[in-house]
Amino acid sequence: MRIWVDLANSPQVLVFRPILANLIxxxxxxxxxxxxxxxxxxxxxxxxxxxxxxxQHGGKKWSRIIQTSAGRALDLCGWVRKQPxxxxxxxxxxxxxALAATLCGIxxxxxxxxxxxxxxxxxxxxxxxxxxxxxxxxxxxxKFGASSKVYKYxxxxxxxxxxxxxxxxxxxxxxxxxxxxxxxxxxxxxxxTAYHRFENSLFDEVxxxxxxxxxxxxxxxxxxxAQGEWARQLGLSNLIVPPKTLNGPNLLFMADLVISGGGTxxxxxxxxxxxxxxxxxxxxxxVDKFLIDSGRMAQISEIPDLNIIRxxxxxxxxxxxxxxxxxxxxxxxxxxxxxx
Numbered sequence: 001m002r003i004w005v006d007l008a009n010s011p012q013v014l015v016f017r018p019i020l021a022n023l024i025x026x027x028x029x030x031x032x033x034x035x036x037x038x039x040x041x042x043x044x045x046x047x048x049x050x051x052x053x054x055x056q057h058g059g060k061k062w063s064r065i066i067q068t069s070a071g072r073a074l075d076l077c078g079w080v081r082k083q084p085x086x087x088x089x090x091x092x093x094x095x096x097x098a099l100a101a102t103l104c105g106i107x108x109x110x111x112x113x114x115x116x117x118x119x120x121x122x123x124x125x126x127x128x129x130x131x132x133x134x135x136x137x138x139x140x141x142x143k144f145g146a147s148s149k150v151y152k153y154x155x156x157x158x159x160x161x162x163x164x165x166x167x168x169x170x171x172x173x174x175x176x177x178x179x180x181x182x183x184x185x186x187x188x189x190x191x192x193t194a195y196h197r198f199e200n201s202l203f204d205e206v207x208x209x210x211x212x213x214x215x216x217x218x219x220x221x222x223x224x225x226a227q228g229e230w231a232r233q234l235g236l237s238n239l240i241v242p243p244k245t246l247n248g249p250n251l252l253f254m255a256d257l258v259i260s261g262g263g264t265x266x267x268x269x270x271x272x273x274x275x276x277x278x279x280x281x282x283x284x285x286x287v288d289k290f291l292i293d294s295g296r297m298a299q300i301s302e303i304p305d306l307n308i309i310r311x312x313x314x315x316x317x318x319x320x321x322x323x324x325x326x327x328x329x330x331x332x333x334x335x336x337x338x339x340x
Contacts, residue, residue, distance in 0.1 A: 001028050001087035001335065004080070004106065006097035007051065008035040011264035013043040014161045014248065015092055015111070020049065022331045031083065033076060033097075038223055042245030054079055055096065057224065069096050076100035090334055092157075095119050098126045109334055113157045115140040116283040131333045133157060135286045151333040155323035156287055158267045160330060162249060163323050165272070171250045175242075182216040182256045182308060185269075188227050189261025189280065202300065203261055203279050209303050210259075211236045216308060219251070221265070257308060259300070262288075270296040277306060 003023060007013050013034075023030055034044050037057040044051045055072030057065075073096040080086065080100060089101035090109040099122075101108040110127045112120060115137055124130050124146040132141070134152045141150050172179050189203055210218050211234070218239040222228035228241045249268060252258055258269035262280030267287060269276040276297040278288065284299070291297040300306065 002084065003028050003030050003335075004083075004086045004089045004097075004101070005030060005032045006034075006076070006089070006091040006094040007032060007040055007044060007049075008091065008094040008096065009037060010039040010043055010248075012092045012094070013040060013047060013049065014264075015157060017047050017049065018161050018164065018327045019331055019334070022327050023335070026331070026335075028335070031086070033079065035072065035094075035096075039245040043248075046245060046247070052079065072096045073099040073103070077103055080104045080106070088335070093117065093119065093123045095123050098123045102126050111157070111330070112136075113287050114285045116285060120144045120146075129333065131330060133287060135290055137286055153326060153329050153333065155326045156267060156271065156290075158264060158271050159323040160326050162268065162271055163326055165249050165253075167253045168247070168250045171247070172254050175246065175251075177219065177240075177254070178217050181238075182213070183219060183254065184210060184213075184216050184257045184259065184308070185219045185221065185251060185255040185265075186210070186258075187221045187260040187263070187265050188223060190223050190263070202281070202302075205303055206259060206279060206300065206306070207234070209306070210308075211238065213238070213308060219255070221246075257306075259306075266297060267291060275307070 005016055005020065007016060020030055032049055032051040034040050034051040034053050035055050036053050041053055054075050056068065076096060077100045086106045088109060089097055089106045091097045093110050093112045098108050098110065107128045108126055109129045109131065110123045111131045113133050113136065121144055124144040128149065130146040130150045132150060132152055133156050134154055136152065141147050177183055210216060216238060220231045220239055220241050222231065222241065231239060231241050248265065249272065252265065252269040252274055253272050255274050257275050258266065259277045259279065260266045262278055262282065266276050266278050270291045277300050278297060279300050288297065292299060298305065
């Protein structure tokens with residue numbers, strides 16, 4: 001088949017890396033579009049994924065987000081019409097691709113792992129098939145109109161691409177991070193998203209607390225450039241905003257602590273075995289609840305909840321989880337039985 005994959009956000013590059021390889025190995029012809037948002041383009045380039053960048057993120061204002069998204073959907077349609085006909089379009093809930101694929105008459109398949117994303121109503125209803133982790137709540141699938149076309153895989157989204165992860169031995173030294181101090185990776189919330197549209201004062205408190213830790217280095221990973229500028233303007237001597245896209249799994253593995261405002265990075269870190277804290281203030285999804293209940297991630301409600309210590313990397317490697325065969329299972333779900 002001729003398959004169109006759309007990468008709209010940084011984590012989607014990681015998710016589809018092994019899936020793309022598996023699809024190509026099976027003889028399918030793959031075409032990839034990307035969106036200029038966060039580290040999406042940089043990661044696609046780093047992993048050697050040929051792709052066509054189309055569109056960008058709309059920012060924080062709803063009016064601008066809607067306008068930019070509509071424009072990207074139309075631009076995707078224009079790109080599609082210049083290509084030979086596609087048999088399938090697939091993404092991790094890229095709603096602009098969902099719209100473009102529908103307008104162009106291409107069967108659309110979506111993957112998703114967070115049940116409180118309002119745009120699930122849109123993507124799930126347009127999709128021919130919805131692929132979710134096994135712990136995705138059935139009642140939410142029914143709410144989104146997807147009950148009859150759901151396929152559940154046995155694992156978590158992040159385990160799809162961490163299954164073959166091998167830590168880079170000299171990563172800390174090669175990136176110029178401290179081998180003596182406590183390395184804390186921090187990612188701010190995304191208050192502009194449809195599921196998290198409010199400020200997070202707890203995150204500001206956490207940043208103030210970390211700034212006072214003389215034996216720690218804060219590695220700050222902005223979601224958008226404005227967040228990086230905000231962090232730099234704090235003028236903290238122990239804060240680093242990396243000037244280039246870093247290999248996420250290696251960064252999280254080498255960290256002694258990870259603190260994030262929610263999202264894929266927290267789940268990656270938890271699966272890798274690194275102590276992980278979330279300051280997410282939205283509705284906690286089933287995947288995150290599972291990781292919290294199993295002791296692999298903790299939710300911060302106040303500063304004393306933080307435990308800032310150096311972690312033995314051998315212990316982290318022993319606690320990593322693996323899901324062999326997951327890539328093949330998800331790939332099977334994507335390509336089997338989807339027709340017009």
